[in-house]
Amino acid sequence: MTKPKIPVILAIDTSNYTTSAACSTPDRGYVxxxxxxxxxxxxxxVRAGERGLRQSDALFAHTCNLPPILERLLAALPDDTxxxxxxxxxxxxxxxxxxxxxxxxxxxxARGIAAAxxxxxxxxxxxxxxxxxxxxxxxxxxxxxxxxxxxxxDTSLERTPFLxxxxxxxxxxxxxxxxxxxxxEITMLxxxxxxxxxxxxxxxxxxxxxxxxxxxxLEALAKTYTGKLPAPKIxxxxxxxxxxxxxxLAQKMHLAGxxxxxxxxxxxxxxxxxxxxxxxxxxxxxxxxxxxxxxGVMSNQLxxxxxSRFCSSRGSRAFFAAPAFSADNAVGTSLLACRAFLHDQDxx
Numbered sequence: 001m002t003k004p005k006i007p008v009i010l011a012i013d014t015s016n017y018t019t020s021a022a023c024s025t026p027d028r029g030y031v032x033x034x035x036x037x038x039x040x041x042x043x044x045x046v047r048a049g050e051r052g053l054r055q056s057d058a059l060f061a062h063t064c065n066l067p068p069i070l071e072r073l074l075a076a077l078p079d080d081t082x083x084x085x086x087x088x089x090x091x092x093x094x095x096x097x098x099x100x101x102x103x104x105x106x107x108x109x110a111r112g113i114a115a116a117x118x119x120x121x122x123x124x125x126x127x128x129x130x131x132x133x134x135x136x137x138x139x140x141x142x143x144x145x146x147x148x149x150x151x152x153x154d155t156s157l158e159r160t161p162f163l164x165x166x167x168x169x170x171x172x173x174x175x176x177x178x179x180x181x182x183x184x185e186i187t188m189l190x191x192x193x194x195x196x197x198x199x200x201x202x203x204x205x206x207x208x209x210x211x212x213x214x215x216x217x218l219e220a221l222a223k224t225y226t227g228k229l230p231a232p233k234i235x236x237x238x239x240x241x242x243x244x245x246x247x248x249l250a251q252k253m254h255l256a257g258x259x260x261x262x263x264x265x266x267x268x269x270x271x272x273x274x275x276x277x278x279x280x281x282x283x284x285x286x287x288x289x290x291x292x293x294x295x296g297v298m299s300n301q302l303x304x305x306x307x308s309r310f311c312s313s314r315g316s317r318a319f320f321a322a323p324a325f326s327a328d329n330a331v332g333t334s335l336l337a338c339r340a341f342l343h344d345q346d347x348x
Contacts, residue, residue, distance in 0.1 A: 005081055009024050016052070020330040022073070023083075040073040042069060058102040086114040124337070126328075127175075130295055131186075134293070137321045163279070163289045165279075165295065166295045167197045167198070168198045172241065174279075183339070192241050198213075198295075200271075201218055201271075221264040238281055271297070272302070293321070
């Protein structure tokens with residue numbers, strides 16, 4: 001008798017600066033809906049001194065990157081597995097009018113694969129994928145084994161409402177997230193009204209001559225500064241913030257002759273104070289909610305300790321994605337597709 005093959009969910013994400021694909025196995029024993037098998041991803045190339053890519057260039061790069069990424073990913077799958085569904089992030093956020101052309105590369109590839117294999121096709125937003133990946137890495141190690149209970153997020157992170165920050169080059173969003181029928185119901189509580197955190201980091205990093213995207217290099221530079229920093233004059237109203245002032249202040253410090261590492265350290269102090277203030281205002285409305293910090297900017301280690309301590313002082317708990325799950329990836333999308341797959345089969 002032939003042994004049935006293990007179902008695997010393939011997912012694709014083509015964000016502005018990363019081409020990524022991942023495979024996960026659906027399993028109702030996991031609060032995440034399954035566990036990650038493998039992911040493959042590749043950063044898009046940005047020329048030195050430039051602060052980003054045009055959408056047409058990003059779309060072309062994703063189109064070129066996807067075939068070798070998928071070849072490596074699928075070749076590494078065990079022989080006893082079978083692609084049973086395909087997921088894809090198709091928009092930045094799950095709301096009307098949310099659109100970026102770069103996601104078309106992944107959407108076209110994923111739809112074609114699903115049609116060829118005659119398997120279900122599920123779509124999600126890039127933001128939902130970030131939240132799912134962050135929540136997964138707060139509960140499970142990369143090999144799918146649970147993190148020791150004293151370090152792991154409460155499983156209610158996937159069963160009851162929680163607050164989530166999505167902080168990246170394109171978003172500085174504060175959200176209330178309600179897990180619902182294998183998906184997330186997301187309510188926007190606040191956002192940046194001008195510049196996003198990742199944009200500020202990249203603009204200031206390029207000003208200092210750092211390679212784009214500038215987050216890792218700016219963080220490394222900031223860690224070398226041990227002096228006193230000027231008090232950041234943040235701008236937070238309710239759960240909204242303004243970050244253009246950060247760029248202006250950093251430029252003034254740079255022109256006044258402040259050392260580069262002082263400017264870098266000031267950037268992250270400013271952002272940490274801004275996020276803490278937004279968190280405080282959200283917890284005043286939703287006391288006791290867990291707070292999940294996701295997105296590429298939240299891979300920064302300098303802000304984590306302060307934010308964690310701040311949430312604890314307010315009677316809440318802060319959780320952060322592992323660095324590999326903070327940056328853009330298709331892992332969260334694959335796990336969301338696992339949940340949708342299980343839900344459709346009445347297994348969730």
